[in-house]
Amino acid sequence: MLSANSAERAQSYNEVVVAFDAAPICLQSLFSKQPLEQLDAGGTLFFEGDQAKHLFELVEGVLRVFKIMADGRRVITGFLYPGDLVGVSLRNHYLYSAEAVTPVRLRRFSRKVFEDTVGSSPELRPLLLARLCDEMAAAQDQMVLLSCKNAEERLCSFLLRQLQRKREQDRSCSIVDLPMTRLDIADYLGLTIETVSRTMTRLTNKGIVGPAGRHSIRILKARMLAHLAGEGDECDDRYSPVISLDDARRRH
Amino acid sequence: MLSANSAERAQSYNEVVVAFDAAPICLQSLFSKQPLEQLDAGGTLFFEGDQAKHLFELVEGVLRVFKIMADGRRVITGFLYPGDLVGVSLRNHYLYSAEAVTPVRLRRFSRKVFEDTVGSSPELRPLLLARLCDEMAAAQDQMVLLSCKNAEERLCSFLLRQLQRKREQDRSCSIVDLPMTRLDIADYLGLTIETVSRTMTRLTNKGIVGPAGRHSIRILKARMLAHLAGEGDECDDRYSPVISLDDARRRH
DNA sequence: CGTATACTTGATCGTTATCAAGGCCTGTGG
DNA sequence: CCACAGGCCTTGATAACGATCAAGTATACG
Structure with missing residues (x-):
């Protein structure tokens, strides 16, 4: 998952699209034309290992993202909130499962088109990288937490x-x-x-x-x-x- | 850090450069013209929070990558091996410190030039993303390990x-x-x-x-x-x- | 060869998991 | 509106795993 972590970043993601609404200059604007989908609390968005055909922009509600170990234990690797992108695994298969904690509204987007669009846009590319970096930083914070707190x-x-x-x-x-x-x-x-x-x-x-x-x-x-x-x-x-x-x- | 994780990937990173030596088609080839630098065992490559001016390709030896908590406890978030790229933090500051476990040989590359070069190369971009994805997957595996093993x-x-x-x-x-x-x-x-x-x-x-x-x-x-x-x-x-x-x- | 460092082993303690039971909301049906 | 059922949460008692404290042993390096 890709969470819009720090406050400053989260703002800068959005503010540009206000200025230029036509060309997608923020990642969310890619999704804006997609229809809103719903998911009940407890519903599954996708499973770990599924073909990663789509990305999602979480519009409303909360998701949990987790892995199930061989013996059935569950590890939640993160929670996602409105504005976050889900499933940017950059791989052919999702790295984790995603479920709705609350009723959720989201927009779906083809992963292939997303990658092509972002890849060919010099404006969007750094935004994607920034998100990946935030996600990486969050993962490391979590490792610190789990290691010795x-x-x-x-x-x-x-x-x-x-x-x-x-x-x-x-x-x-x-x-x-x-x-x-x-x-x-x-x-x-x-x-x-x-x-x-x-x-x-x-x-x-x-x-x-x-x-x-x-x-x-x-x-x-x-x-x-x-x-x-x-x-x-x-x-x-x-x-x-x-x-x-x-x-x-x-x-x- | 960015480790060349799975065997298949690690190979595909390298094999292309053999075919086309002129144009850099693999990430390491960017570094190949840089002089080899050395670092003794125990030496510090950079500190967490330092300005991330450079990336490194680890040519020989082993690095440890870690964070120090407020109370002095250390959390090692990974070890790096030859072929891995170090410091691809995608941020202005390194997310972690890096030290040599063994004597180390590496090549240095300007982060700015790296980002520009990779950003403008349709061949290199997916390689960078693949590495980031591998790193993310490794971080999640580590979270699972720390959570419940x-x-x-x-x-x-x-x-x-x-x-x-x-x-x-x-x-x-x-x-x-x-x-x-x-x-x-x-x-x-x-x-x-x-x-x-x-x-x-x-x-x-x-x-x-x-x-x-x-x-x-x-x-x-x-x-x-x-x-x-x-x-x-x-x-x-x-x-x-x-x-x-x-x-x-x-x-x- | 001797010293410092890294590692191993042992004894004890503490934190947290586990097992077990009880209380409290929420929603459903009478 | 109340009674009841089923989660979900809290609390308590106990046990286990790993941390901590403390020697003792091996290994590397001068």
């Missing part, structure tokens, strides 16, 4: 990213929705459903988040959340002095 | 990949070299050095691998290794019936 750090990182996505649209809003189930979150963070639940409870008890229904959550102490996420930056402490390089190599 | 499965997966890389050059060879330290392997697999060591010992006791010096290992039961790696395929059992989907969702 504990349950609390994982969940805080996750909630923080949700908050950041939310704030791209609505600055100052502190309620983020979590349309996915606890099991989805667990399979995304490499934890069990019980650990996610327990950790969520602990964050609530600490007053860092507050309950706001089953599928949303109120972030009470964003700064604290960022700290617990264990990502040196996220809240601009990238300028703060590096603290105690001595206790490096602690736990995994 | 135990220590033994992780190490077996790692050894198996080393064996496969080796067999691309020398079919039938069963000794793979592990130029990296145990600490490197641990930081790559999300384990501690002690766990790597213990697991290695256990595999030796089981007769699956045999000792062959500190920096190489003999694979005695490749089939068994593939089975323990917990990857349904890897040894063509992708054609075997899916066994017991009931015990899905076991451990993480």
